[in-house]
Amino acid sequence: MDVTLSEFKDGQRGAVTRIELEGPTKRRLIEMGITPGTRVQALKRAPLGDPIEIMLRGYTLTLRAEDARRIFVRRDGA
Amino acid sequence: MSITIALAGNPNSGKTTLFNALTGSNQYVGNWPGVTVERKEARFQIEGEEATLVDLPGVYSLSPYSLEENITRHFIAQHAPDVVINIVDATNIERNLYLTLQLMELERPVVVALNLIDELERQGVKVDCRRLSALLGVPVVPISAKKKQGFDGLFAAVYQQAHSPVVSYPARRYDEATRAAINEIVAALGGLSSHSAFDLDEHRAHRDEEERDDDHTPFAEHRHIGGYHDEGDRDFAPPTTWVALKILEGDEEIAGAAQLSPAQKRRIRKAIDAYVAHGRTIHPGIDQLTLVVDARYEAIERTLREAGFPRREEREVSLSDRIDRVLTHKVLAFPIFLLLMALMFFLTFGSVGSTLSGLTEEMMALLSDGAGAALRAVGSPAWIRSLIVDGVMAGVGGVLVFLPQILIIFLFMSVLEDSGYMSRAAFITDRLLRKLGLSGRSFIPMLMGFGCTTTAVIAARGVENERDRKMTILLTPFMSCGAKLPVYALFTAAFFPGNRGLCVLSLYVLGMMMMIAVGLLLRKTAFRRGDTPFVMELPNYRMPTVKNVSRRLWDRAKDFLTRAGTIIFAMSVVVWFLQSFSPDFKMVADSAQSIFGRIGAAIAPIFRPLGFGEWEKSVALLSGTIAKEAVVSTMQVLYSAETTQRLGAVLATKFTPLSAYAFLVFTLLYVPCVSAIAAIRREIGSWRLTLLSIGLQTGTAYIVALIVYQVGRLFAG
Amino acid sequence: MTWIAYALAGLVLLAAAWIAVKGVVRFIRTKGQSACDSCPYANTCGKTKGDCK
Numbered sequence: 001m002d003v004t005l006s007e008f009k010d011g012q013r014g015a016v017t018r019i020e021l022e023g024p025t026k027r028r029l030i031e032m033g034i035t036p037g038t039r040v041q042a043l044k045r046a047p048l049g050d051p052i053e054i055m056l057r058g059y060t061l062t063l064r065a066e067d068a069r070r071i072f073v074r075r076d077g078a
Numbered sequence: 079m080s081i082t083i084a085l086a087g088n089p090n091s092g093k094t095t096l097f098n099a100l101t102g103s104n105q106y107v108g109n110w111p112g113v114t115v116e117r118k119e120a121r122f123q124i125e126g127e128e129a130t131l132v133d134l135p136g137v138y139s140l141s142p143y144s145l146e147e148n149i150t151r152h153f154i155a156q157h158a159p160d161v162v163i164n165i166v167d168a169t170n171i172e173r174n175l176y177l178t179l180q181l182m183e184l185e186r187p188v189v190v191a192l193n194l195i196d197e198l199e200r201q202g203v204k205v206d207c208r209r210l211s212a213l214l215g216v217p218v219v220p221i222s223a224k225k226k227q228g229f230d231g232l233f234a235a236v237y238q239q240a241h242s243p244v245v246s247y248p249a250r251r252y253d254e255a256t257r258a259a260i261n262e263i264v265a266a267l268g269g270l271s272s273h274s275a276f277d278l279d280e281h282r283a284h285r286d287e288e289e290r291d292d293d294h295t296p297f298a299e300h301r302h303i304g305g306y307h308d309e310g311d312r313d314f315a316p317p318t319t320w321v322a323l324k325i326l327e328g329d330e331e332i333a334g335a336a337q338l339s340p341a342q343k344r345r346i347r348k349a350i351d352a353y354v355a356h357g358r359t360i361h362p363g364i365d366q367l368t369l370v371v372d373a374r375y376e377a378i379e380r381t382l383r384e385a386g387f388p389r390r391e392e393r394e395v396s397l398s399d400r401i402d403r404v405l406t407h408k409v410l411a412f413p414i415f416l417l418l419m420a421l422m423f424f425l426t427f428g429s430v431g432s433t434l435s436g437l438t439e440e441m442m443a444l445l446s447d448g449a450g451a452a453l454r455a456v457g458s459p460a461w462i463r464s465l466i467v468d469g470v471m472a473g474v475g476g477v478l479v480f481l482p483q484i485l486i487i488f489l490f491m492s493v494l495e496d497s498g499y500m501s502r503a504a505f506i507t508d509r510l511l512r513k514l515g516l517s518g519r520s521f522i523p524m525l526m527g528f529g530c531t532t533t534a535v536i537a538a539r540g541v542e543n544e545r546d547r548k549m550t551i552l553l554t555p556f557m558s559c560g561a562k563l564p565v566y567a568l569f570t571a572a573f574f575p576g577n578r579g580l581c582v583l584s585l586y587v588l589g590m591m592m593m594i595a596v597g598l599l600l601r602k603t604a605f606r607r608g609d610t611p612f613v614m615e616l617p618n619y620r621m622p623t624v625k626n627v628s629r630r631l632w633d634r635a636k637d638f639l640t641r642a643g644t645i646i647f648a649m650s651v652v653v654w655f656l657q658s659f660s661p662d663f664k665m666v667a668d669s670a671q672s673i674f675g676r677i678g679a680a681i682a683p684i685f686r687p688l689g690f691g692e693w694e695k696s697v698a699l700l701s702g703t704i705a706k707e708a709v710v711s712t713m714q715v716l717y718s719a720e721t722t723q724r725l726g727a728v729l730a731t732k733f734t735p736l737s738a739y740a741f742l743v744f745t746l747l748y749v750p751c752v753s754a755i756a757a758i759r760r761e762i763g764s765w766r767l768t769l770l771s772i773g774l775q776t777g778t779a780y781i782v783a784l785i786v787y788q789v790g791r792l793f794a795g
Numbered sequence: 796m797t798w799i800a801y802a803l804a805g806l807v808l809l810a811a812a813w814i815a816v817k818g819v820v821r822f823i824r825t826k827g828q829s830a831c832d833s834c835p836y837a838n839t840c841g842k843t844k845g846d847c848k
Contacts, residue, residue, distance in 0.1 A: 017361075018361070018362070018363055018364075019368070024143055025613075027141060027143065027367065028138075028613050029613060030367065030368050030371045030372075031138055031139040031141065031176065031371055032138060032173060032613060033172065033173050033176070033375060035368060035371055035372040035375055036361040036364060036368070036372065037361075037372075038375075043399075044399070044402065044403070044406065045408070046406055046408075046411070046505050046506055046508070046509065047406070047407070047408045047409065047411045047412060047506060047509070048408070048509050049408075050508070050509050051505060051508055051509075051614075053616060057172040057173055057375075058169075058170060058171065058172050058173075058389065059169075059170040059172075059173055059615070060615065060616060061613065061614075061615060062505060062613065062614040062615065062616055063613055064508070064512075453800055453803075455796075456796040456797060456799045456800050457796055457797045457800070458797060458799075458800030458801075458803075458804075459797070459800065462800045462801065462803070462804040463800075465804055465807060465808075466803060466804070466807065470807055644814050644818070645814070645818065647810070647811060647814065648810075648811045648812075648814040648815045648818065651807060651808065651811035652811065652815065752822070753822075756822070
């Protein structure tokens with residue numbers, strides 16, 4: 001079952017399945033390593049839940065909740 | 079013949095630290111994105127040979143969509159350095175190698191400098207550089223930029239690459255489907271040895287025309303290859319494989335410049351469609367760019383696995399994380415931020431700061447009295463005494479006394495920056511800035527505006543979207559600049575002695591509120607919402623080193639003294655002249671009759687509704703367009719106050735607390751100094767917008783000060 | 796002894812004039828860039844060889 005990255009609770013892990021973004025944001029995010037099959041882990045959130053910090057490919061990245069809402073991930077154990 | 083070496087790498091990978099270490103220069107090492115937005119060069123020696131090291135902006139990739147990437151891409155592709163040192167953060171190696179592959183794809187000799195090796199080893203990971211080097215096909219040298227270790231190996235590798243270059247072809251390691259697509263496109267382009275598909279000369283001529291027009295900002299909407307033209311550029315003859323890769327990625331710039339025939343385009347289209355169709359059998363809905371990016375990452379993963387690098391899947395909770403749990407806490411983050419700002423103001427304008435400037439003041443007073451006495455002793459005529467004591471010493475001294483306070487504030491800011499807190503601030507404020515349609519990325523130039531509007535305007539280049547950049551530039555002047563500090567210090571000491579820090583804090587808060595208000599207004603009217611990707615890294619917290627911080631403070635102090643000794647000095651003399659002589663160049667006793675007095679009398683009525691309609695004040699504000707500190711020095715001269723204390727006393731008779739506050743509000747908001755205006759004009763590229771900025775600032779300043787004064791009067795009865 | 800005073804005044808006026816003129820000329824020529832070169836409030840800009848263009 002695919003969920004979006006924004007629905008991940010802190011600490012949860014999974015693998016990216018698809019990315020429904022467009023344009024410069026999409027380009028930036030995939031070049032940073034968010035490609036199908038990549039393993040990600042949710043880490044922390046800013047006040048008001050936005051932006052959020054995730055871990056992937058051995059480093060941490062900050063992205064907006066609205067972008068995270070369009071990144072689909074298969075949760076571990078799901 | 080000197081060799082050119084480019085230094086490229088991810089932001090925060092230690093590039094600038096390495097640059098400083100190799101060249102002995104003192105480039106500013108920032109701990110947040112967007113610090114290096116220009117190219118920096120320095121000379122040094124490598125194995126006895128002359129070399130020029132060029133520090134390129136930190137980038138994650140070489141796509142043509144942001145200024146930093148363009149600069150890097152242009153330099154490597156067109157300026158063709160002899161060697162590219164790619165600094166790679168070993169603690170973040172997968173993502174860093176993505177750029178490495180792109181650099182290698184350009185087929186210039188590369189040396190990978192694997193930085194932060196010590197960090198990795200501390201985490202218990204052993205690194206086999208030789209194996210990694212063999213797998214990648216380029217020299218991999220372990221270094222520690224901070225500790226200056228590994229440089230011998232680095233120099234040797236660079237020297238070798240400069241003289242007997244070894245170039246590697248990363249595409250050979252990509253997956254089969256990608257390789258097949260590349261080969262097909264290469265064939266369509268005419269084969270490996272063909273560069274005839276590229277005719278950049280046409281583009282170059284076109285570009286030169288535009289450079290000649292001074293109004294053209296090189297990094298505006300047009301994105302020619304790289305964006306500008308340099309002496310040292312050679313003919314753009316990129317490797318065909320690279321061109322093919324870019325076309326496969328969907329890089330519009332390269333595809334456009336390649337001037338393909340319809341037959342070629344059809345053949346290439348077929349290859350791409352086949353590629354995407356194949357990719358979709360594994361990942362439905364995937365596009366060409368993602369496939370190519372994935373091919374690179376897949377190659378990286380494979381290489382690292384074969385080199386024996388363990389994959390960091392888990393994230394151990396680091397100290398930085400624990401600190402962040404508090405500092406970016408859902409509820410606490412904002413209050414903590416405000417508290418820190420308040421603390422800064424209290425220290426600067428309150429007890430510590432004022433005590434220190436009190437001391438400086440006593441010194442200045444002694445000097446001034448001494449000079450006066452000495453001049454009298456040598457029988458100097460009155461006008462000379464006036465020039466020296468009431469002009470130069472008063473004016474310059476009036477600004478110098480604030481050096482301690484300025485240093486305190488910058489000390490605070492330096493510590494916050496160096497520690498890495500500022501990235502968190504951008505993280506926290508992103509949400510707010512989003513309401514203005516901007517992103518946390520705009521927060522950084524705004525914060526720099528806290529020091530100097532000019533710098534902030536230039537730092538706005540880090541904002542990727544052109545529309546957002548312009549808007550950031552228009553909004554930055556609302557953040558009070560450092561040169562205004564003496565004005566605040568002077569007035570708060572004279573009128574709000576018990577609440578100095580609070581008063582200044584209120585001004586800054588007001589400035590931010592106005593910035594938000596104007597920002598919202600601009601959003602609704604002139605600047606529609608842009609698509610600003612906000613993607614950032616939160617670097618680990620660092621302990622600011624005493625050495626770095628003190629060195630920077632020392633530089634600042636020196637610069638401050640220089641500025642006081644030149645600009646303020648010259649201005650004070652000019653002001654003295656203008657207020658001592660009438661329009662027909664005779665000395666006057668009553669300065670209201672002087673040139674300045676006349677000018678002031680003409681302007682002053684405008685300010686009467688604001689509570690400060692006297693000519694001296696208007697003229698002081700006018701002088702603030704040259705340098706904001708001049709507001710203080712000018713008043714010092716005009717009111718014939720030899721010391722800051724005397725000036726404070728005089729001011730107390732010329733202002734009420736309310737009108738003083740209105741004056742401060744006006745100073746806070748009105749037009750920035752000429753150098754900032756010039757920078758705005760340079761960066762924004764049009765006179766129309768620059769005038770808009772000036773009008774915006776002055777207009778807002780007037781209206782808000784007016785409201786403050788008139789409403790305040792109502793309450794005062 | 797009054798000459799000391801005059802000499803001082805002359806120096807001051809000369810220096811001020813020179814700084815003013817040189818400053819304005821540099822400013823116009825570099826389109827405002829020169830102001831940053833010795834600005835204590837600026838961070839990166841102006842302190843490096845190479846432009847802030």
